[in-house]
Every structure is written in structure tokens, then in C-alpha cells.
Amino acid sequence: MERKHVLTIAGSDSGGGAGIQADLKVFSALGTYGMSVITAVTAQNTLGVTAIQEIDAQIVKSQLDAVFSDIRVDAVKIGMVSNQEIMDVIAESIQRYQPPHVVMDPVMIAKSGDPLLQEDSIATLRSVLLPMATLITPNLPEAEVLLGCNITSTTEMRQAVKELAGKMNTQVLLKGGHLDGDAVDILSTGKEFSSPRIETPHTHGTGCSLSSAIAAYLALGEPIDEAIAKAKEYVFQAICHAFPIGNGHSPIHHFYQWDQGGRKVWDS
Numbered sequence: 064m065e066r067k068h069v070l071t072i073a074g075s076d077s078g079g080g081a082g083i084q085a086d087l088k089v090f091s092a093l094g095t096y097g098m099s100v101i102t103a104v105t106a107q108n109t110l111g112v113t114a115i116q117e118i119d120a121q122i123v124k125s126q127l128d129a130v131f132s133d134i135r136v137d138a139v140k141i142g143m144v145s146n147q148e149i150m151d152v153i154a155e156s157i158q159r160y161q162p163p164h165v166v167m168d169p170v171m172i173a174k175s176g177d178p179l180l181q182e183d184s185i186a187t188l189r190s191v192l193l194p195m196a197t198l199i200t201p202n203l204p205e206a207e208v209l210l211g212c213n214i215t216s217t218t219e220m221r222q223a224v225k226e227l228a229g230k231m232n233t234q235v236l237l238k239g240g241h242l243d244g245d246a247v248d249i250l251s252t253g254k255e256f257s258s259p260r261i262e263t264p265h266t267h268g269t270g271c272s273l274s275s276a277i278a279a280y281l282a283l284g285e286p287i288d289e290a291i292a293k294a295k296e297y298v299f300q301a302i303c304h305a306f307p308i309g310n311g312h313s314p315i316h317h318f319y320q321w322d323q324g325g326r327k328v329w330d331s
């Protein structure tokens with residue numbers, strides 16, 4: 064079978080739990096070929112982010128041109144994009160190369176509470192980048208910023224996801240990981256994706272991994288509902304198999320093998 068190619072445009076996490084590193088692990092685990100355009104380098108571990116170096120927008124553009132001019136891209140995932148200049152070059156290149164699927168995780172703040180987006184860039188994110196995506200995957204705090212209102216329950220999520228989809232003119236998967244109870248994510252079509260909540264501090268990289276798994280499954284030809292359902296199951300298993308690696312919030316775990324009966328066996 065022809066190998067599918069998936070590109071992540073995101074920031075690097077030196078601790079290996081989120082950003083580019085999580086995305087590439089997901090792409091490999093799902094049998095796709097992963098590529099990366101790095102927008103920022105973060106000095107980060109399980110405790111937080113201690114420094115950020117944004118990559119020059121022209122270097123981001125050169126990375127995008129290098130990939131798109133030579134290699135077929137079956138789906139794109141966009142994660143941390145911290146300033147307007149970088150947003151503009153990404154938007155231009157999506158416009159120019161027209162990849163078939165673009166999943167955008169509008170990353171604003173790390174789980175540790177550290178900001179990953181310059182505040183004066185939110186308007187550009189909203190008006191330039193988000194409308195170019197096939198699907199956007201905000202968590203609750205990000206959706207609250209984009210909508211300018213509080214979302215405190217699944218009922219309010221149902222209303223908010225429809226409003227966001229209307230405003231951004233794209234499909235929205237609103238993630239409910241920040242509420243209590245079952246982890247319920249809601250698609251703007253009204254479809255809901257639920258899993259039991261796992262009581263663990265080791266959830267670093269869940270959002271990055273969900274969006275990159277959706278992009279990989281779209282590249283593999285799954286329809287959007289199926290791509291989300293499979294990505295959610297993947298993240299659920301990856302949380303279940305997380306193990307502590309530092310002194311803070313450890314990342315989820317991406318390694319599984321296939322047994323002789325063709326079933327996935329997660330390494331733990």
C-alpha cells in the first residue's frame with residue numbers, strides 16, 4: 064500500500080512530550096511518514112517552559128517550500144505558531160500548495176500554564192490562519208478566548224462549538240479534557256466523542272497528539288468522524304500507558320506493537 068505523508072508545522076518541545084516530537088511519534092505509530100516544519104524551539108520539560116526562541120519567518124517559509132516543492136503532503140497538522148509573521152507565511156503556503164487536509168490545534172498556553180502565543184497575534188490567528196483549516200481543535204480555554212465567553216459544562220460546549228464553527232467558517236472539534244467527568248469532545252456537526260476520564264497527572268501532549276492523529280487518519284483516507292473516533296481512542300490508550308519520566312506532568316506514551324493475531328499491544 065502507498066505510504067501516506069503527514070506534515071506537522073509546530074514548535075519543538077525539548078522534553079519530547081508535546082509539539083513536533085509528539086506529532087512525529089504519532090505519525091510513526093500510525094504507520095505514516097512524518098515531516099516537520101519548526102516554528103519555535105522551546106526549552107521545556109515536565110515542569111514547564113523556561114525559554115522560547117521563535118524561528119525567523121523566512122526560515123519557516125524555506126522549510127515549507129522545501130517540503131511542499133518536493134514531497135507530496137497528504138495532510139497537515141498545525142500546532143504552536145507564536146507570532147503574526149509566521150502565521151502569514153503558513154497561510155500563504157497553505158493557499159499556494161493546497162494540501163487536502165489541514166488540522167489546526169490553536170495552541171495558546173502549555174499545560175504548565177506558560178504562554179506559547181503572543182497576545183497581539185490572537186486577531187491574526189482568528190482571521191488568517193483558523194479559517195484555512197479543514198478542522199480546528201481548541202481546548203476549552205482556547206475556545207473561551209476565541210469566543211470571549213466562559214464554557215463550564217457539556218451543555219455550554221454544545222452551543223459554543225456551533226458558534227465557533229460559524230465564526231471561523233470551518234469545522235470545529237471542541238475538546239472537553241479540562242472539564243470534570245467523562246472526557247467528551249464535541250464536533251460542530253453535533254457528533255460527540257466520549258471516553259472515560261483517566262485520573263492521572265501524566266497528560267502532557269494530549270492535545271498535540273489528538274490533532275496529529277486526526278491528521279494522520281485523514282491522510283489514511285478515513286472520513287472525519289472515523290478519523291476523530293480513532294484518534295480519540297489512540298490518545299486514550301496513550302494516556303493509559305503513560306509513565307513518569309520527570310518531576311512534573313509526564314507525557315503520554317506512543318509505543319505499541321502488533322501481536323500475531325493483528326491486535327495492538329501497548330508497551331508499558
Ligand SMILES: Nc1ncnc2c1ncn2[C@@H]1O[C@H](COP(=O)(O)OP(=O)(O)O)[C@@H](O)[C@H]1O
Nearest residue numbers: 202238239240241246247259260261269270273
Ligand atoms: N484525563 C483524561 N482522560 C481521558 N481523556 C482525556 C483526559 N484529559 C484529556 N483527555 C482527552 O485528550 C484530548 C486532549 O484534550 P484536552 O486536554 O482538552 O486538550 P489540550 O491538551 O489541548 O489542553 C481530548 O480528546 C480529551 O478529551
Ligand SMILES: Cc1ncc(COP(=O)(O)O)c(N)n1
Nearest residue numbers: 074075081082173174267268
Ligand atoms: C511546543 C509545544 N507545543 C504545544 C504544547 C501544548 O501541549 P500541552 O497542552 O500538553 O502542554 C506545548 N506544551 N509545547
